[in-house]
Amino acid sequence: MLTLADLGVLREVREDADGVVVTITPTYSGCPAMATMRDDLVHRLADAGYAARVEVSLTPAWSSDDITAHGRAALREHGLSVPGPAPQGPVTLNLLPTRRALTCPRCGSAEVSLTSEFGPTACKALYRCIDCLEPFEHIKEI
Protein backbone atom coordinates (compact mmCIF):
# COMPACT_ATOMS: atom_id res chain seq x y z
CA MET A 1 0.00 0.00 0.00
CA LEU A 2 1.13 3.51 -0.82
CA THR A 3 -0.05 6.28 1.53
CA LEU A 4 -0.14 10.06 1.17
CA ALA A 5 2.50 10.15 3.92
CA ASP A 6 4.72 7.83 1.82
CA LEU A 7 4.41 10.25 -1.10
CA GLY A 8 5.40 13.21 1.07
CA VAL A 9 2.09 14.86 0.22
CA LEU A 10 0.85 14.71 3.82
CA ARG A 11 2.49 17.55 5.71
CA GLU A 12 0.80 17.79 9.11
CA VAL A 13 -2.06 16.44 11.21
CA ARG A 14 -3.24 18.34 14.26
CA GLU A 15 -6.34 18.51 16.41
CA ASP A 16 -8.21 21.69 17.16
CA ALA A 17 -11.53 22.49 18.80
CA ASP A 18 -13.50 21.53 15.65
CA GLY A 19 -11.75 18.24 14.97
CA VAL A 20 -8.74 17.19 12.95
CA VAL A 21 -6.89 19.52 10.59
CA VAL A 22 -4.82 17.81 7.90
CA THR A 23 -2.33 19.69 5.75
CA ILE A 24 -1.38 18.42 2.29
CA THR A 25 0.79 19.83 -0.48
CA PRO A 26 0.34 19.39 -4.25
CA THR A 27 3.09 17.58 -6.16
CA TYR A 28 2.64 19.88 -9.18
CA SER A 29 0.64 23.16 -9.25
CA GLY A 30 -1.97 21.63 -11.53
CA CYS A 31 -2.23 18.24 -9.83
CA PRO A 32 -5.83 17.19 -10.52
CA ALA A 33 -5.76 14.63 -7.70
CA MET A 34 -5.85 17.26 -4.92
CA ALA A 35 -9.64 17.14 -4.57
CA THR A 36 -9.63 13.33 -4.50
CA MET A 37 -6.91 13.27 -1.87
CA ARG A 38 -8.81 15.77 0.22
CA ASP A 39 -12.02 13.76 -0.11
CA ASP A 40 -10.30 10.48 0.73
CA LEU A 41 -8.81 12.02 3.87
CA VAL A 42 -12.18 13.39 4.98
CA HIS A 43 -13.72 10.01 4.23
CA ARG A 44 -11.19 7.89 6.10
CA LEU A 45 -11.15 10.19 9.10
CA ALA A 46 -14.96 10.20 9.16
CA ASP A 47 -14.83 6.39 9.22
CA ALA A 48 -12.52 6.63 12.23
CA GLY A 49 -14.91 9.04 13.96
CA TYR A 50 -13.15 12.35 13.29
CA ALA A 51 -14.53 15.44 11.65
CA ALA A 52 -11.67 16.55 9.42
CA ARG A 53 -10.73 19.74 7.61
CA VAL A 54 -8.05 19.68 4.91
CA GLU A 55 -5.73 22.61 4.34
CA VAL A 56 -3.09 23.27 1.69
CA SER A 57 0.55 24.20 2.17
CA LEU A 58 2.84 25.31 -0.67
CA THR A 59 6.00 25.85 1.38
CA PRO A 60 8.39 24.24 0.92
CA ALA A 61 7.42 23.14 -2.58
CA TRP A 62 7.01 19.38 -2.88
CA SER A 63 10.09 17.51 -4.00
CA SER A 64 10.42 13.94 -5.25
CA ASP A 65 12.99 13.61 -2.43
CA ASP A 66 9.99 13.71 -0.04
CA ILE A 67 8.92 10.19 -1.09
CA THR A 68 9.85 7.84 1.76
CA ALA A 69 11.86 4.64 1.49
CA HIS A 70 8.66 2.69 2.07
CA GLY A 71 6.94 4.73 -0.62
CA ARG A 72 9.72 3.99 -3.09
CA ALA A 73 9.49 0.28 -2.40
CA ALA A 74 5.70 0.36 -2.90
CA LEU A 75 6.03 2.29 -6.17
CA ARG A 76 8.61 -0.20 -7.43
CA GLU A 77 6.31 -3.06 -6.49
CA HIS A 78 3.65 -1.50 -8.69
CA GLY A 79 5.91 -1.35 -11.72
CA LEU A 80 6.95 2.30 -11.48
CA SER A 81 10.50 3.57 -11.75
CA VAL A 82 11.40 5.73 -8.73
CA PRO A 83 13.09 9.14 -8.90
CA GLY A 84 16.77 9.72 -8.26
CA PRO A 85 17.92 12.69 -6.17
CA ALA A 86 16.16 15.96 -7.09
CA PRO A 87 18.34 18.63 -8.76
CA GLN A 88 19.83 21.15 -6.34
CA GLY A 89 21.23 24.65 -6.75
CA PRO A 90 20.81 27.04 -9.66
CA VAL A 91 18.50 26.07 -12.51
CA THR A 92 20.50 25.30 -15.64
CA LEU A 93 19.38 24.93 -19.24
CA ASN A 94 19.68 21.37 -20.47
CA LEU A 95 19.45 20.87 -24.24
CA LEU A 96 20.48 17.22 -24.25
CA PRO A 97 18.05 14.41 -23.49
CA THR A 98 17.95 13.81 -19.74
CA ARG A 99 20.22 10.94 -18.74
CA ARG A 100 19.13 8.83 -15.81
CA ALA A 101 20.64 5.56 -14.67
CA LEU A 102 17.43 3.52 -14.59
CA THR A 103 16.52 -0.11 -14.74
CA CYS A 104 13.34 -1.59 -16.16
CA PRO A 105 10.94 -2.19 -13.26
CA ARG A 106 9.77 -5.42 -14.93
CA CYS A 107 12.90 -7.22 -16.10
CA GLY A 108 15.64 -5.24 -14.39
CA SER A 109 17.51 -4.44 -17.61
CA ALA A 110 19.54 -1.24 -17.68
CA GLU A 111 18.95 -0.95 -21.43
CA VAL A 112 16.14 1.57 -21.39
CA SER A 113 15.31 4.59 -23.51
CA LEU A 114 13.42 7.79 -22.79
CA THR A 115 10.25 8.17 -24.85
CA SER A 116 9.08 11.49 -23.42
CA GLU A 117 9.79 13.72 -20.44
CA PHE A 118 6.02 14.06 -20.05
CA GLY A 119 3.78 11.13 -19.23
CA PRO A 120 0.17 10.30 -18.41
CA THR A 121 0.33 12.44 -15.27
CA ALA A 122 2.31 15.59 -14.54
CA CYS A 123 4.76 13.77 -12.26
CA LYS A 124 5.89 11.05 -14.67
CA ALA A 125 8.16 10.58 -17.70
CA LEU A 126 7.74 7.76 -20.24
CA TYR A 127 10.38 5.12 -20.89
CA ARG A 128 10.62 1.83 -22.70
CA CYS A 129 12.79 -1.16 -22.02
CA ILE A 130 14.94 -2.19 -24.94
CA ASP A 131 15.27 -5.79 -23.69
CA CYS A 132 11.71 -6.75 -22.72
CA LEU A 133 10.20 -4.06 -24.99
CA GLU A 134 7.63 -3.02 -22.38
CA PRO A 135 6.94 0.66 -21.73
CA PHE A 136 7.15 1.95 -18.16
CA GLU A 137 6.69 5.17 -16.23
CA HIS A 138 9.35 7.02 -14.29
CA ILE A 139 8.50 9.47 -11.52
CA LYS A 140 10.39 12.63 -12.35
CA GLU A 141 12.92 14.34 -10.14
CA ILE A 142 11.72 17.77 -9.03
Next chain:
Amino acid sequence: MAHPTPDPNDDGGSVYDGLLEHHEVAGDDSQWAFGTDFEDPLAGMDTTVPDDVDAAELATYCLLLGDDALVLSQRLAEWSSNAPDLEEDIALSNIALDLLGQARLLLARAAAADPAVVPALPEGSPAPVEDALAFFRDAADFRCTRFVEGPNGDFAQTIARLLLFATVRLAAFERLGDHADPVLAAIAAKGVKELTYHRDFAGRWFLTLAQGTEESRRRLLAGLAQVWPLYPELAEAYDVGPEVDVVLDQVFAVSGVERPEAGRRVGGEHHTEALSRLLAEMQSVARAHPLGVW
Protein backbone atom coordinates in the same frame (compact mmCIF):
# COMPACT_ATOMS: atom_id res chain seq x y z
CA MET B 1 -26.60 -10.91 -21.92
CA ALA B 2 -29.07 -8.85 -19.92
CA HIS B 3 -28.33 -8.14 -16.27
CA PRO B 4 -31.12 -7.89 -13.71
CA THR B 5 -31.62 -4.43 -12.29
CA PRO B 6 -29.92 -4.31 -8.86
CA ASP B 7 -32.39 -4.14 -6.01
CA PRO B 8 -31.17 -1.99 -3.12
CA ASN B 9 -33.23 -4.12 -0.74
CA ASP B 10 -31.25 -7.26 -1.61
CA ASP B 11 -28.70 -8.51 0.89
CA GLY B 12 -26.00 -7.87 -1.65
CA GLY B 13 -27.46 -4.42 -2.25
CA SER B 14 -26.83 -2.23 -5.25
CA VAL B 15 -23.42 -1.22 -6.51
CA TYR B 16 -24.40 2.36 -5.76
CA ASP B 17 -25.03 1.77 -2.06
CA GLY B 18 -21.44 2.59 -1.20
CA LEU B 19 -22.02 6.08 -2.53
CA LEU B 20 -24.54 6.73 0.20
CA GLU B 21 -22.45 5.21 2.97
CA HIS B 22 -21.17 8.54 4.25
CA HIS B 23 -24.20 10.59 3.60
CA GLU B 24 -24.87 11.01 7.31
CA VAL B 25 -21.53 12.77 7.84
CA ALA B 26 -22.24 16.48 7.76
CA GLY B 27 -20.42 18.26 4.98
CA ASP B 28 -18.99 15.09 3.44
CA ASP B 29 -20.00 15.36 -0.20
CA SER B 30 -17.05 13.36 -1.35
CA GLN B 31 -19.12 10.55 -2.84
CA TRP B 32 -20.35 12.82 -5.60
CA ALA B 33 -18.38 13.16 -8.78
CA PHE B 34 -17.04 16.65 -8.07
CA GLY B 35 -18.35 17.11 -4.56
CA THR B 36 -20.93 19.80 -4.11
CA ASP B 37 -18.41 22.35 -2.99
CA PHE B 38 -15.17 23.40 -4.62
CA GLU B 39 -11.82 23.10 -2.99
CA ASP B 40 -9.99 26.33 -2.35
CA PRO B 41 -6.48 26.03 -3.81
CA LEU B 42 -5.22 28.21 -0.94
CA ALA B 43 -7.33 26.52 1.77
CA GLY B 44 -5.95 27.24 5.21
CA MET B 45 -3.10 29.44 3.96
CA ASP B 46 -2.61 32.82 5.59
CA THR B 47 -3.54 35.21 2.77
CA THR B 48 -3.19 38.38 4.81
CA VAL B 49 -1.28 40.89 2.69
CA PRO B 50 1.93 41.94 4.52
CA ASP B 51 2.07 45.56 5.71
CA ASP B 52 4.82 46.55 3.30
CA VAL B 53 2.94 45.24 0.25
CA ASP B 54 0.28 47.23 -1.59
CA ALA B 55 -2.73 44.90 -1.87
CA ALA B 56 -4.10 46.36 -5.11
CA GLU B 57 -0.68 46.27 -6.81
CA LEU B 58 -0.12 42.71 -5.65
CA ALA B 59 -3.53 41.68 -7.03
CA THR B 60 -2.81 43.33 -10.39
CA TYR B 61 0.56 41.63 -10.64
CA CYS B 62 -0.92 38.23 -9.75
CA LEU B 63 -3.57 38.77 -12.42
CA LEU B 64 -0.88 39.43 -15.04
CA LEU B 65 1.00 36.27 -14.08
CA GLY B 66 -2.20 34.25 -13.72
CA ASP B 67 -3.84 35.47 -16.93
CA ASP B 68 -0.70 34.80 -18.98
CA ALA B 69 -0.63 31.24 -17.66
CA LEU B 70 -4.36 30.76 -18.21
CA VAL B 71 -4.36 32.04 -21.79
CA LEU B 72 -1.24 30.15 -22.87
CA SER B 73 -2.61 27.04 -21.15
CA GLN B 74 -5.76 27.34 -23.23
CA ARG B 75 -3.68 27.78 -26.40
CA LEU B 76 -1.46 24.77 -25.63
CA ALA B 77 -4.51 22.67 -24.80
CA GLU B 78 -5.66 23.25 -28.38
CA TRP B 79 -2.87 20.83 -29.33
CA SER B 80 -4.61 17.98 -27.50
CA SER B 81 -5.19 15.30 -30.14
CA ASN B 82 -3.64 17.59 -32.79
CA ALA B 83 0.09 17.39 -32.08
CA PRO B 84 2.53 15.78 -34.56
CA ASP B 85 2.68 12.61 -32.45
CA LEU B 86 1.23 11.21 -29.25
CA GLU B 87 4.25 12.04 -27.08
CA GLU B 88 4.22 15.72 -28.03
CA ASP B 89 0.47 15.77 -27.61
CA ILE B 90 0.91 14.55 -24.03
CA ALA B 91 3.86 16.86 -23.39
CA LEU B 92 2.01 19.99 -24.51
CA SER B 93 -1.07 18.97 -22.53
CA ASN B 94 1.08 18.44 -19.43
CA ILE B 95 2.65 21.86 -19.82
CA ALA B 96 -0.84 23.32 -20.26
CA LEU B 97 -1.91 21.59 -17.03
CA ASP B 98 1.06 22.98 -15.08
CA LEU B 99 0.23 26.48 -16.33
CA LEU B 100 -3.43 26.02 -15.48
CA GLY B 101 -2.44 25.05 -11.94
CA GLN B 102 -0.24 28.15 -11.67
CA ALA B 103 -3.10 30.27 -13.03
CA ARG B 104 -5.51 28.89 -10.47
CA LEU B 105 -3.20 29.65 -7.54
CA LEU B 106 -2.38 33.12 -8.86
CA LEU B 107 -5.98 34.11 -9.58
CA ALA B 108 -7.00 32.87 -6.12
CA ARG B 109 -4.13 34.90 -4.65
CA ALA B 110 -5.25 38.02 -6.55
CA ALA B 111 -8.82 37.59 -5.30
CA ALA B 112 -7.74 37.14 -1.68
CA ALA B 113 -5.45 40.18 -1.85
CA ASP B 114 -8.06 42.48 -3.38
CA PRO B 115 -11.63 41.13 -3.57
CA ALA B 116 -12.54 44.15 -5.74
CA VAL B 117 -10.92 42.44 -8.77
CA VAL B 118 -13.48 39.61 -8.72
CA PRO B 119 -16.40 40.22 -11.08
CA ALA B 120 -19.96 39.88 -9.80
CA LEU B 121 -21.40 36.46 -10.54
CA PRO B 122 -24.92 35.72 -11.69
CA GLU B 123 -27.23 35.18 -8.71
CA GLY B 124 -26.77 31.73 -7.20
CA SER B 125 -23.63 30.77 -9.13
CA PRO B 126 -21.41 28.43 -7.08
CA ALA B 127 -18.26 29.38 -9.04
CA PRO B 128 -15.24 29.98 -6.76
CA VAL B 129 -13.28 33.22 -7.09
CA GLU B 130 -10.65 31.90 -9.48
CA ASP B 131 -13.37 30.61 -11.80
CA ALA B 132 -15.21 33.92 -11.55
CA LEU B 133 -12.00 35.62 -12.73
CA ALA B 134 -11.38 33.11 -15.52
CA PHE B 135 -14.89 32.81 -16.89
CA PHE B 136 -16.78 36.00 -16.06
CA ARG B 137 -14.35 38.76 -16.97
CA ASP B 138 -14.41 40.40 -20.39
CA ALA B 139 -11.30 40.62 -22.56
CA ALA B 140 -10.70 44.27 -21.58
CA ASP B 141 -10.29 43.24 -17.92
CA PHE B 142 -7.67 40.59 -18.64
CA ARG B 143 -4.11 41.54 -17.74
CA CYS B 144 -2.28 39.06 -19.96
CA THR B 145 0.37 40.16 -22.45
CA ARG B 146 -0.46 40.07 -26.15
CA PHE B 147 2.48 37.67 -26.52
CA VAL B 148 0.36 34.72 -25.33
CA GLU B 149 -2.85 35.63 -27.12
CA GLY B 150 -2.27 34.79 -30.77
CA PRO B 151 -3.13 31.49 -32.42
CA ASN B 152 -0.62 28.66 -32.14
CA GLY B 153 0.50 28.58 -35.75
CA ASP B 154 2.27 25.33 -36.57
CA PHE B 155 4.25 23.17 -34.11
CA ALA B 156 7.46 25.13 -34.78
CA GLN B 157 5.80 28.45 -33.99
CA THR B 158 4.33 26.97 -30.81
CA ILE B 159 7.81 25.83 -29.77
CA ALA B 160 9.34 29.24 -30.50
CA ARG B 161 6.70 30.97 -28.36
CA LEU B 162 7.01 28.43 -25.56
CA LEU B 163 10.80 28.79 -25.44
CA LEU B 164 10.59 32.57 -25.07
CA PHE B 165 7.72 32.35 -22.58
CA ALA B 166 9.22 29.66 -20.37
CA THR B 167 12.61 31.37 -20.34
CA VAL B 168 11.17 34.73 -19.30
CA ARG B 169 8.72 33.28 -16.78
CA LEU B 170 11.33 31.02 -15.22
CA ALA B 171 13.71 33.96 -14.72
CA ALA B 172 10.92 36.04 -13.19
CA PHE B 173 9.73 33.21 -10.91
CA GLU B 174 13.27 32.55 -9.65
CA ARG B 175 13.37 36.15 -8.51
CA LEU B 176 9.80 36.11 -7.14
CA GLY B 177 10.76 33.30 -4.77
CA ASP B 178 11.98 36.16 -2.52
CA HIS B 179 8.86 38.32 -2.90
CA ALA B 180 7.63 40.13 0.20
CA ASP B 181 4.28 38.37 -0.13
CA PRO B 182 4.87 34.83 1.14
CA VAL B 183 1.95 33.41 -0.87
CA LEU B 184 3.24 34.73 -4.21
CA ALA B 185 6.75 33.66 -3.20
CA ALA B 186 5.53 30.10 -2.55
CA ILE B 187 3.60 29.89 -5.83
CA ALA B 188 6.67 31.13 -7.72
CA ALA B 189 9.12 28.78 -5.98
CA LYS B 190 6.88 25.86 -6.87
CA GLY B 191 6.47 27.06 -10.46
CA VAL B 192 10.26 27.21 -10.99
CA LYS B 193 10.46 23.41 -10.90
CA GLU B 194 7.72 23.07 -13.52
CA LEU B 195 9.02 25.82 -15.80
CA THR B 196 12.47 24.21 -15.80
CA TYR B 197 10.95 21.21 -17.57
CA HIS B 198 9.01 23.47 -19.96
CA ARG B 199 12.10 25.44 -20.93
CA ASP B 200 14.19 22.31 -21.50
CA PHE B 201 11.40 20.78 -23.60
CA ALA B 202 11.06 23.88 -25.80
CA GLY B 203 14.83 24.37 -26.03
CA ARG B 204 15.41 20.79 -27.21
CA TRP B 205 12.70 21.04 -29.83
CA PHE B 206 14.02 24.43 -30.96
CA LEU B 207 17.44 22.83 -31.51
CA THR B 208 15.96 19.74 -33.17
CA LEU B 209 13.84 21.75 -35.61
CA ALA B 210 16.67 24.19 -36.37
CA GLN B 211 19.11 21.38 -37.13
CA GLY B 212 16.57 18.98 -38.64
CA THR B 213 15.53 19.26 -42.25
CA GLU B 214 15.41 22.28 -44.50
CA GLU B 215 11.67 22.34 -44.03
CA SER B 216 11.77 22.13 -40.23
CA ARG B 217 14.36 24.91 -40.12
CA ARG B 218 12.35 27.07 -42.50
CA ARG B 219 9.27 26.64 -40.34
CA LEU B 220 11.13 27.34 -37.10
CA LEU B 221 12.59 30.58 -38.46
CA ALA B 222 9.17 31.61 -39.78
CA GLY B 223 7.59 30.80 -36.40
CA LEU B 224 10.24 32.76 -34.51
CA ALA B 225 9.74 35.74 -36.82
CA GLN B 226 6.02 35.52 -36.16
CA VAL B 227 6.25 35.63 -32.34
CA TRP B 228 9.27 37.97 -31.98
CA PRO B 229 7.50 41.34 -32.50
CA LEU B 230 5.51 40.93 -29.27
CA TYR B 231 8.44 39.50 -27.28
CA PRO B 232 9.56 42.91 -25.93
CA GLU B 233 6.12 43.30 -24.35
CA LEU B 234 6.57 40.00 -22.50
CA ALA B 235 10.10 40.82 -21.31
CA GLU B 236 8.97 44.25 -20.16
CA ALA B 237 5.92 42.96 -18.30
CA TYR B 238 8.03 40.42 -16.40
CA ASP B 239 10.81 42.94 -15.90
CA VAL B 240 13.56 40.47 -16.74
CA GLY B 241 17.12 41.39 -17.61
CA PRO B 242 20.25 40.01 -19.22
CA GLU B 243 19.89 36.60 -17.51
CA VAL B 244 17.20 35.81 -20.10
CA ASP B 245 19.39 36.91 -23.03
CA VAL B 246 22.19 34.65 -21.81
CA VAL B 247 19.89 31.61 -21.99
CA LEU B 248 18.30 32.56 -25.31
CA ASP B 249 21.67 33.32 -26.91
CA GLN B 250 22.86 29.88 -25.79
CA VAL B 251 19.90 28.20 -27.52
CA PHE B 252 20.29 30.36 -30.64
CA ALA B 253 24.03 29.63 -30.81
CA VAL B 254 23.69 25.85 -30.45
CA SER B 255 20.84 25.88 -32.97
CA GLY B 256 22.74 28.02 -35.49
CA VAL B 257 19.92 30.55 -35.48
CA GLU B 258 20.65 34.25 -35.58
CA ARG B 259 18.98 36.19 -32.83
CA PRO B 260 16.30 38.35 -34.46
CA GLU B 261 16.85 42.10 -34.47
CA ALA B 262 16.05 43.68 -31.12
CA GLY B 263 12.46 44.57 -31.86
CA ARG B 264 10.82 47.74 -30.77
CA ARG B 265 7.88 47.26 -28.50
CA VAL B 266 4.84 47.18 -30.78
CA GLY B 267 2.56 50.08 -29.89
CA GLY B 268 -0.80 49.88 -28.20
CA GLU B 269 -1.73 48.77 -24.72
CA HIS B 270 -4.79 46.76 -25.56
CA HIS B 271 -5.46 43.20 -26.39
CA THR B 272 -5.63 41.54 -29.77
CA GLU B 273 -8.80 40.28 -31.36
CA ALA B 274 -7.40 36.77 -30.86
CA LEU B 275 -7.99 37.07 -27.10
CA SER B 276 -11.71 37.78 -27.57
CA ARG B 277 -12.06 34.74 -29.78
CA LEU B 278 -10.16 32.54 -27.31
CA LEU B 279 -12.27 33.75 -24.39
CA ALA B 280 -15.51 33.31 -26.33
CA GLU B 281 -14.70 29.64 -26.65
CA MET B 282 -13.20 29.16 -23.17
CA GLN B 283 -16.00 30.97 -21.32
CA SER B 284 -19.02 29.83 -23.32
CA VAL B 285 -20.10 26.89 -21.14
CA ALA B 286 -19.65 28.72 -17.83
CA ARG B 287 -21.57 31.74 -19.12
CA ALA B 288 -24.36 29.67 -20.62
CA HIS B 289 -24.80 27.71 -17.38
CA PRO B 290 -23.68 30.03 -14.57
CA LEU B 291 -25.33 27.87 -11.93
CA GLY B 292 -23.34 24.84 -13.04
CA VAL B 293 -26.56 22.96 -13.71
CA TRP B 294 -28.05 21.77 -16.98
